[in-house]
Amino acid sequence: MTWLLVVGLALFVMAMLLFVLKIPRGAREAVASALLLGIAGYVTQGSPSLAGAPTQGREQAPADAAAMVEARGKVTNSGIPTLNRWVVTSDAFARNGNYADAAEVLRIAVNEDPASSEAWLAMANALVGHADGLLTPGALYAYRRAIETDPDAPGPPFFLGLAYAQEGRFVEARKLWADLLLNAPDSAQWRGPLFEQLQRLDAVIATQKRQALQGKAPVRPAVVP
Structure with missing residues (x-):
């Protein structure tokens, strides 16, 4: 049954x-x-005839994937959840780490509406996730299209800056975030977290400069979405 x-x-x-x-x-x-x-x-692992045996939860990769999707919904000037059916569908894939499927759905979305900054941004994040955090040429192109189609949207420069920071390109990340913070509305909920991220990045850059003078290996920051 x-x-x-x-x-x-x-x-x-x-x-x-x-x-x-x-x-x-x-x-x-x-x-x-x-x-x-x-x-x-479910067929290979499910056992509906057996009694339940709850175990302690373990953190898995999809948790980070879901966090990225949730973060994209927060770094926005609009309090309205996305109504783009393609983005909704792709987010379901991305939350489970199925970045290739998410990117395929979003490819259809941007072909249908090339002016959708939201779809371009979701695609860029999916491509970065699919490449295990690397900023590929395709992802960089998608980020830039997201910025071009909606220059006032905070999401594209924030996540492009995040991708730069994860690759150790701190100066480029800082420029994007500093410009974004400078133009951020006072009421924006993402303003505070962005300010904290920028402070962390400044601390890392300062540490790297000191280490460079002392001939030590550079420090990489723990950047969170």
Whole structure:
């Protein structure tokens, strides 16, 4: 009976994506693959006939992925959650670390609406996640398109600065964040966290300068989204 419920739920989700969100043909394979993987994982690892045995939770990589998605929703001047159906779908993939599928959905989004800064930013973050934190040429292009399509949006320069900082390009990261903070509205909720990030970055840059004079190895910062 449990297996029928699992399969039925998967079919219901697929129907909602096809007929409500109207996912085009180009994204159907990625969505179907994700659903099939979920069913396969349950078939191979699920034991519905056994009694529950809760264990202590362990931190996993998807937690960081989900944090990045949540952070993107906070570094914004709009308090309204995204209404872009492609971004919503891609976020579901990105939260679970399925960056390739997320980027594929967002490729369709930017082809449909090249002026969507939100979609370009989500794509850039997905590409960085897929590259294990590296700022690839494709991700850099997506960040720059996000900035070009909406120069007033705080998200693109913030996350591009974050990508720079993770690669050790602190001067470039600082310039982006300092300019962003200078123009940040006083009421922006992300202003305080950005100020703290900038302080951490300044401390690291100062430490690196001292170490360079002393001939020591540079220190890398613990930058958080």
